[in-house]
Amino acid sequence: MSKEVTGTTWNVYDANKLTQAEIYGKVLCDLGNKYPNLVGLTADLSKSTKIGLFEEKFPERFINTGIAEQNLFGIAAGMAKTGLLPVVSTMSAFASMRAAEQVRTDICYQNLNVKIIATHGGVSFASAGTTHHATEDIAIMRSFANMTVIVPADGIETANAVRAAMEYEGPVYIRIGRGFEPTYYDKEEYGFQIGKAVDVRDGTDITIIAMGITVLQAAEAADFLAINDGLSVRVINMHTIKPIDKDAIMKAVTETRRIVTVEEHNIIGGLGTAVADVIAESGKGCAFTKIGLKDEFAEIGYPEDLYSYYKLDADGIIEKVREIMGKDFEEDEDWDDEV
Amino acid sequence: MLTNDEYKELLKTARSIRHSVIDTTLKAGGAHVGGAMSMLDILVMLYFKYMNIDVNNPDNPDRDRFVLSKGHAAIGYIPLLAEKGFFDKKLLDSFNKFKSPFGMHPDANKIPGCDASTGSLGHGLPMAVGMALGARIQNKNFYTYCMTGDGELNEGSNWEAAMTAAHYKVDNLLLFIDRNRHMIDGPVEDVMGVEPLADKWKAFGWKVFEIDGHDMNQIADAIEKAHETKDKPVVVIAKTTKGKGVDFMEDETKWHYGAIDSFLGEQAHASIDKMYVEYGLTD
Numbered sequence: 240m241s242k243e244v245t246g247t248t249w250n251v252y253d254a255n256k257l258t259q260a261e262i263y264g265k266v267l268c269d270l271g272n273k274y275p276n277l278v279g280l281t282a283d284l285s286k287s288t289k290i291g292l293f294e295e296k297f298p299e300r301f302i303n304t305g306i307a308e309q310n311l312f313g314i315a316a317g318m319a320k321t322g323l324l325p326v327v328s329t330m331s332a333f334a335s336m337r338a339a340e341q342v343r344t345d346i347c348y349q350n351l352n353v354k355i356i357a358t359h360g361g362v363s364f365a366s367a368g369t370t371h372h373a374t375e376d377i378a379i380m381r382s383f384a385n386m387t388v389i390v391p392a393d394g395i396e397t398a399n400a401v402r403a404a405m406e407y408e409g410p411v412y413i414r415i416g417r418g419f420e421p422t423y424y425d426k427e428e429y430g431f432q433i434g435k436a437v438d439v440r441d442g443t444d445i446t447i448i449a450m451g452i453t454v455l456q457a458a459e460a461a462d463f464l465a466i467n468d469g470l471s472v473r474v475i476n477m478h479t480i481k482p483i484d485k486d487a488i489m490k491a492v493t494e495t496r497r498i499v500t501v502e503e504h505n506i507i508g509g510l511g512t513a514v515a516d517v518i519a520e521s522g523k524g525c526a527f528t529k530i531g532l533k534d535e536f537a538e539i540g541y542p543e544d545l546y547s548y549y550k551l552d553a554d555g556i557i558e559k560v561r562e563i564m565g566k567d568f569e570e571d572e573d574w575d576d577e578v
Numbered sequence: 579m580l581t582n583d584e585y586k587e588l589l590k591t592a593r594s595i596r597h598s599v600i601d602t603t604l605k606a607g608g609a610h611v612g613g614a615m616s617m618l619d620i621l622v623m624l625y626f627k628y629m630n631i632d633v634n635n636p637d638n639p640d641r642d643r644f645v646l647s648k649g650h651a652a653i654g655y656i657p658l659l660a661e662k663g664f665f666d667k668k669l670l671d672s673f674n675k676f677k678s679p680f681g682m683h684p685d686a687n688k689i690p691g692c693d694a695s696t697g698s699l700g701h702g703l704p705m706a707v708g709m710a711l712g713a714r715i716q717n718k719n720f721y722t723y724c725m726t727g728d729g730e731l732n733e734g735s736n737w738e739a740a741m742t743a744a745h746y747k748v749d750n751l752l753l754f755i756d757r758n759r760h761m762i763d764g765p766v767e768d769v770m771g772v773e774p775l776a777d778k779w780k781a782f783g784w785k786v787f788e789i790d791g792h793d794m795n796q797i798a799d800a801i802e803k804a805h806e807t808k809d810k811p812v813v814v815i816a817k818t819t820k821g822k823g824v825d826f827m828e829d830e831t832k833w834h835y836g837a838i839d840s841f842l843g844e845q846a847h848a849s850i851d852k853m854y855v856e857y858g859l860t861d
Contacts, residue, residue: 278715300715302746310704310738317708320694322639323715340698341735345705349686349695 260358260418262394264292266401267326271297274405278318280304280327282311288358289418290328308333312341312353319351324405330364331357331373331414335380346410347383354404355412360390361451361503362532362549363416365542373414374532378508380412381481387411387433388480390510392454395424396478399431407433416452417542423455423476434479436487442473445560446491446498450477450510453501453530453551460556472560480513488517497526499559503551506531528563530555580798584627586859588794591661592622593854596823598657598670600838600846606653606673608837610682612827614654616758616791616818617725621655623797624723625662633663636690642720643709645694647702648727648756649683650835656680656689664691700733702726703753707743710751721805725754729761732770737782743811744783752804753784753813756791758820760831779813791816825849 271277271293279301285291294301302318304311308329315325327334334342334357346353357376364371381388389404389411391397397415404411411433429437439454440461449457454476461472473495475487491498498518500511511529518525530550537545546552550559580588595618603609621644625631629642646655653673660667672678679688683697693709696702706724713720726736743751755775763769772778776786785807789796797816804812820834821827824846827836838846 276716302711302742304738304742305745307735307738307742309700309735310707310742313701313704313735313739314708314711314742317645317694317705317710318712318715319708320643320705321709321712321716321718323712341701341704344695344698345701 260289260415261292263356263397263401263415264289266398267293268296270402270405271300274324276322276324277405278302278323278325280311280315280325282306282308282329282333284329284358287330288328288356290326290356308338309341312338313345315353316341316345316349316351319346319353320349324352324354326354326356328356328358330371331360331376332371334412335373335376339379342380343383347385350385350409352408353410354401355410356401357412357414359417360414361416362537362545363420363452363503363542365545366539368539369536372537374503374505374537375508376414377480377502377504377510378512381513382508385409386481388414389433389478390414390450390480391478392451392476393420393422393424395422395427396431399427400433400478403431403433414451420452421455423458431478434482434484436484437476437478438473439476440472440474442471443495444471444497445564446473446475446495447501447556447560448475448477448488448491448498448510448514449501450480451503452546453503453556456546456551456553457501457556459553460560463553463557464560468561470560470564477510477514480510483513483517485517488514489521489523492518492521492523492525497563499556499563500529500531501551501556502529502531504531505534507534526563526566528559530559580795585794588622588626589854589857589859591626592619593850593859595622595654595658595661596850597847598661598667599654600824600843600850602657602670602673603653604838604840604843605671608835609653610650610835611653611824612760612820612830612833613648613727613756613758614651615822615824615827616820617648617651617754617756618654618658618822619792619794620725620754620756620797620816621658623794623801625658627798628801629723630720631691633691636664640718640720643693643706643722645702645706645709645722645724646684646696647699647706647724648730649696649698649702652680652682652684655684655692659689659691662691699727699730700735703736703739706751706753707739707748710743710748711746713750714748719750722751723754724751725756727761728755728757728759728772728775729766729769731755731772731775740779740782740784747809748811749808751811752801753811755813755815756818757815758818760820760829760834762834764831775815783810785810785812786815787812788815788817791818792822823850823853
């Protein structure tokens with residue numbers, strides 16, 4: 240199991256320097272051989288999303304609809320109905336908003352086996368501005384019945400998520416970044432399973448529940464806090480937002496009693512909300528705070544500027560953890576009476 | 579050309595379904611009767627003459643497909659599937675009721691023989707293009723049919739799909755447009771006009787046929803010509819009458835959706851019978 244933080248430089252994968260998006264493009268090419276019914280679709284973003292790597296290898300199994308996302312997802316639904324396994328790739332903003340109704344009505348309502356790889360998630364297309372950010376997509380997608388929502392931590396986890404999605408019946412939304420994000424994992428074998436959170440750091444004082452690029456940042460924050468503050472910080476990689484791993488959340492509630500969620504998303508409707516739902520329904524209290532965009536559209540800037548400004552990087556997480564550790568809250572040794 | 583016997587059989591089938599639509603509407607407490615009656619003769623031709631389907635094997639992967647993009651016309655489509663034998667006609671009594679498989683818009687996961695869940699307009703054609711491409715990619719020779727309304731063509735997604743179908747030379751797809759000239763708020767050309775309709779489709783690279791959508795011979799002829807067309811998608815603009823067969827509904831915007839009582843039901847049945855007598859059906 241890999242628990243190594245590989246730092247903020249790009250990692251080595253397959254002996255080549257590959258971006259997150261390129262990794263999934265390569266994985267899809269492998270899967271194209273394994274699944275003869277796999278077809279690729281995009282809307283004029285085969286280069287930006289790297290699904291073009293699949294197109295080069297399987298041109299007869301690739302459809303580019305041009306700049307027409309509603310049509311893109313409608314066609315994918317139709318193809319799935321004939322027994323094909325469509326993998327659709329476009330930017331998160333367009334998959335989740337421009338084509339929201341097609342995803343919901345054509346794909347989710349009919350429970351079709353369509354896999355969506357949504358790139359440029361969150362604020363990763365930073366200086367492109369709000370039109371090309373997607374800080375609402377998790378909220379939208381997880382509200383669609385039948386939809387599974389995955390936000391991989393890095394390129395290697397994306398490879399795992401894409402492979403797992405092929406064997407997972409029904410619609411899956413995999414949200415990745417622009418492709419230039421630093422890597423957390425250094426190999427694929429760490430027990431990835433859809434719906435099962437991965438422990439990144441063990442700890443007893445507080446738990447950071449992260450998704451996507453913030454997993455690496457949370458791990459770095461935990462290491463820093465251990466050395467400098469003497470804190471035992473648990474970090475959970477909640478790569479599957481739906482169905483969410485309730486056991487991992489409740490274990491954190493009872494064992495650490497303090498939880499911080501970190502998401503590259505609006506704090507309304509995303510990871511933090513999903514975790515809060517589980518805690519609220521359990522009847523157990525705990526100190527809880529969400530890091531993310533505070534119901535606002537993001538600024539323009541380089542990605543690292545934005546991650547820093549919205550406290551999604553290690554420094555921001557450290558600040559929030561110190562804040563919540565300083566808070567008083569009523570601790571009760573016997574929680575059995577609270578159920 | 580249809581043989582005389584074929585023609586009569588198809589008319590009888592259409593008559594029977596029109597009666598079933600009225601009965602179902604009466605029990606359902608209201609339905610989109612107008613647009614159901616306008617498209618019905620084309621659906622009868624597809625399901626009772628041309629489509630390769632088997633009621634005992636509704637999910638056969640090699641079957642022909644039909645996508646009712648104007649899903650609100652389920653009140654025409656679902657009684658037709660019952661008439662075809664996909665399920666017992668008695669089930670129609672549950673239409674619109676709690677936990678019925680049949681509501682105002684068709685749910686493919688609940689209705690045997692129904693190929694796509696539809697109702698939100700502008701979704702059917704992209705799905706039909708996907709099915710046609712699915713056949714091509716898998717080297718299957720099934721054919722995909724799609725039916726849209728005319729007001730529905732206001733939805734931009736139709737034109738996205740129109741572009742794609744022509745670009746990929748999708749010639750295993752036939753689109754019918756039920757040109758009944760009415761939408762909810764009034765005549766299509768008053769609310770948001772679609773003319774010049776044939777020129778639009780031609781400009782998008784489609785082969786266009788214009789027919790009388792209630793003339794069985796013209797419908798059959800158009801389908802056969804579409805089957806012979808290579809390298810481009812085909813659209814049939816079918817001029818129809820909203821509420822066809824029910825005199826008080828015909829060409830009336832207000833019968834887009836409506837309820838009937840037993841008195842109006844009797845009147846509707848009588849009007850349908852009268853129309854078929856005029857068509858030469860005496861039995």
